[in-house]
Amino acid sequence: LHRVDVRSSRKMEIYGSPFILQSFDTNRIVVSEIPRFIIYNQPAEFTIDALKAGEGQLEVAINNGQVPNKVKSLGKCKFHFTFLPTSNNLHQLSVKFNGRDVPGFPKECHVITADDIKIHGPGLSQVLLGAQTWFTIDTSHGSSSNIDVTVFSPTGESTTPSTLLTIAGLRVDWTPTEIGTYRIHVKLDGKLIPASPFYVKCYDPKKVLVTPTTNDSAIGKPTKFRIDASMAGEGNLEISVNYSGQNIPNDVNPTGKSCYEVQFIPHKAMTHYCNILFNGELVPGSPFPVNVMENQRVTAMGKGLGSNPINIPTSFTVVTQNDDVGKLKCSIKGPNDHLISCITTKIDPNRYEVTYTPDRVGEFHIDVLHDDIPIDGSPFTSQSYDINKIKTFDFPSSTTVSTPTSFIIDATDSGAGNLEIAISRDGKNIPNYVQNEGGARFRVNFLPDKPCAHYIRIKLNGIHIH
Template structure:
């Protein structure tokens, strides 16, 4: 209502507790909506059932509009001449990082700068990633500045809708990202070795969106980040100094829980080992090796021996940095044992080392049958329970080696055969990794065929020139006069007859 037809009144959009009668949409578009507004400091309530829109009047100029009559509407001296002011949307600003990203589980806030509006004119709607409304508190924090404070626990994208006097501010709705640095997981950081890459993993898959910052020794040591996907990455660096390295990780400027992580770096090139003699060792006997550390200073050495049954053996380490160290242990079972030597909590070059433990007493030999001259004699050697190693078999008679054949049967079982040429005991020597097996040497009894004359002797195969040679004739019936021997040399030259 106004006092006289044609009077000019200044309408301030957003002046009332309800939607106002005048508002400038986008850039100075007047729309009459039937609302409460302020004229020269006095409040009037106007109900309007229809409206007339005037497009693009200049801010600061004059626009005429008329309230059209409708039910229950009292029109006094309409139309009025109203001075058009700049719309409220152009005078509002939303300030603060929390309108873009904020930490979950902590109090967050952003400011709304709006001149000539009251607290009641500001409407804020915050919707969580789960589509649930988020409560907030609106308060005045300064002249023409209002603060929106809220707390959330859910990581993800929030939709923030801000309106002043019924109009959305520029940029609304805003998308704010909630993150939680406490949900970042860092794998166990291993100890490092000078000159060798050191790696660890960072899992930010549950922490939301943000910027990950990794610093090693305050940025002195370069690091490389390999993105693995799904919010996970692999971080690697190569230390060049034997000292403690500290790892600091930040997510959106917040320090990750557990920081700083510590990586102890050692120079294992100072340590040398002698392990070659332990490639094959017998069970039940002490085994030892030497450890040397170059240079002075302290040395934290640990030696671990793991058995095939995944247990650890007691290890005794004695000595000093100056004199050197000796590590001693006693294996109690057959199989591959793993030796690990750590220097200042880092594995020494050359370890883990695998030594093979054997037991020669576990080699079995089958029953030896009685042999006959000229007939193959066979027996079986079973080394399946003895561990890894070298099996050696030799057969001799009267100090002379007898040709032997060995036939693998699988699973460390071997069939051994030979043909005796003399009716004497044959000695069978069997060793495993240079150790005689239990019962060695074995004796094979060889008997003559009573129905057959047997000629035997080493000289039948080879003999020396100028020396007397002999051989034996067995199972001869009759006297020596009945035996005729002829020896012929090269060119069938007769040597001598007996």
Template sequence: VTRNTGPSGHSVPAQVLQTADGVFKAEFVPRVVGEHRVSVTVEGQPTVGSPYSAKVYDVTAIKVKNVNNGTVGKPVVFLVETSQAGPGNLEVTVNGGRVPTSAQAQGQHTYAISFTPREAQNHTVELRFNGQDVPGSPFTCKVSPAARIVANDLMDKVSVGHVFEFLVESDISPVVEVLGPARRAVRADVVPAPAGYKVKFEPIEVGDHSVEVRLPGSGHVEGSPFLLKAYSAEKVVVTDIRPGVVGKSVSFGINASQAGAGNLEIIVAVGGKNVPNFVQSEGNARFKVNFKPTEAATHSLSVRFNGYPVPGSPFACHVTHAPVSLSKAIASGECLRQAPVKCENIFELEGFDGIDPQVLITSPSGDTVSCRVTCRDEVHFASFVPTSVGRHLISVTANDQHINGSPFSCNVFDVSRVAISGLDHHNTMASL
């Protein structure tokens, strides 16, 4: 005789069938989950072990909730509720057991199942209860790459007034917050892009800007937060540019204290050639630049900040020769006053103390007469051959300064064109 009792104490009908001599089979259909007690008696006596315990479960009563898609590197969590399923063992595997899982009780009959995907691919989630597949199992969880900021190597500085942009690789639109130096919010525009979302904003003041990028309902994306330094080349001031002298150090000042973080690029050039310069820090983003010119010409001073020219750049610095004393410099020779045409005329130059004199001879018509200057034993000799008669100007200078008496007036004559007539045999002298 078999008697079955359900969890609530109610009797469950059972049918006993003889299958062989001395062998009987008892069958019953449980209607509720839980522990059933099965009592077996033979001729009024209980069999050994009777009553027996039969644990009844219902795999179809298991509910799986919140199976959402996931992201690489972030836990995927879903809930399994077994309150109506009866006693048993829940088994969860992801990708055939290759991805570790964990279960945490959320109450008496609810479990939070979690796993952390490492690859951006569909993950297969299988659930079994007492060895049977849970309805709907296996589930598919789509795993996307982790959202991240795509940055270049120069993504640490931006010029005030210029748009700064970067890309966020994400399947959903990110939430972006940009805060200026005084924690004032800066508007940021987020627009769809082929590979995710493009973020644009324009800093309006110099200083550090904090950029935070999150996904809705989630934390920071990879690369967030980051710090962006806003600068302004317009706030760099160049001062104290004064005329220079060949061979002597020339200096000027640069004040970048209000310009923000960045690099100064300073180029001093003359005639297409760079002149070495030396930068000395004076503290608080103030600098003194020195260079020693070797040519008497206007020098170009180019100053850039993070690649942008500062206001007024390039600047001009006028360089001249050092003033020299020509008090001892003299020119001597008859041809400084008068000289025959088409003949070589030579005059001497002394007292120049190692400085080369320059000689310029101009004919009455304004043409330049060729002049050759040679030096022997610290005395210079200037020779020229005039080709026309009349008043010639002879300028003698050193470092653009005239010596005493310069320019000289030389009367060039042609003796062959003098004709004499009507003279008697008395000696006569005349001055022309």
């Protein structure tokens, strides 16, 4: 308060004097931090402290009063304001004291909706225990400094994952260390974004236990094995039984929590293979073979009837089941009817081992006769391959972080087989994407995420290519 005493030169009294004046200072209004970004349909709040600003009228308006706000007195001229953004329009906050704008106001707040933030990547779906995974946050507003990510383990332990700003957005890398459900909180300016938290299931196919049948099977005989996935986490089991690439039906019967008994009935006297996948990953021991026999029938089985590298001896077994009655003959032809020598060794009274060495890439036709009669499945066809025929082109000697990098693998002359590519750094694999460029040529793409040596490993049918 200020007192103003007004007098005339003739010492006449002035009506109303002395006058009482009240002063105020808008610079002494203290407003808490107001975020640049607010979340759609989530309360936004701030406080105003006018204790040291003098007496006066405090006015707060959002979008010229079109958006309602609630005020709560906290005592001693301090107030708590709350408003709810129900549209994605720009929100303008006005704070006035005695009709004058408080310094720094009006301020603008951007409203964030689910359409403004795109989150994608394998790290938000089912994840493999111990394997580094990732996802990308792409926001149309602000920078990565506004975003905070926290990962909560199934036991409640919180970690802050590593992040890297890339041209696709903010990349978040994390590694699950427990089986169960993870919670991933993504916040923008301290507020959970729409759809957050994200729930991610972690699994481990190594925890799936398979108990295969211990005896050979026979045509028409129900054959059973057991699967226990109770300790592997949540996931999808895929079970198939096949011979010579042909699937046969199988029945799966639950025997307990995530425990199953699988039964199939073979109709062919050949080795059957039982394949078990958990969330697309092979479980330990899969695929495992089941020898299927037929009374008084001669059968052949073994790796030598499948896919084999050249210049390395391979073999298969012939079972006669009749204690060496009859004569066994075997002949093998490679590409262009090229004859391959083979050695037949008697293992026991009704088992023989046939050994041969494929010497070139291509198909090998194997005729097995018993008493001059082709045995069941004969002639067989095996495939040979040569890892030394794998060629690479455009192989980078160096690159830069976050720069898309690629190279070419040409397996045209290597023979048929399964090609595996792994790219790692610091002992951890990073994602790579393979494009088929026609025939057996492939382009391998990856994004280096750290300035260090990256190692590229290529396998053909499980064998490393040097």
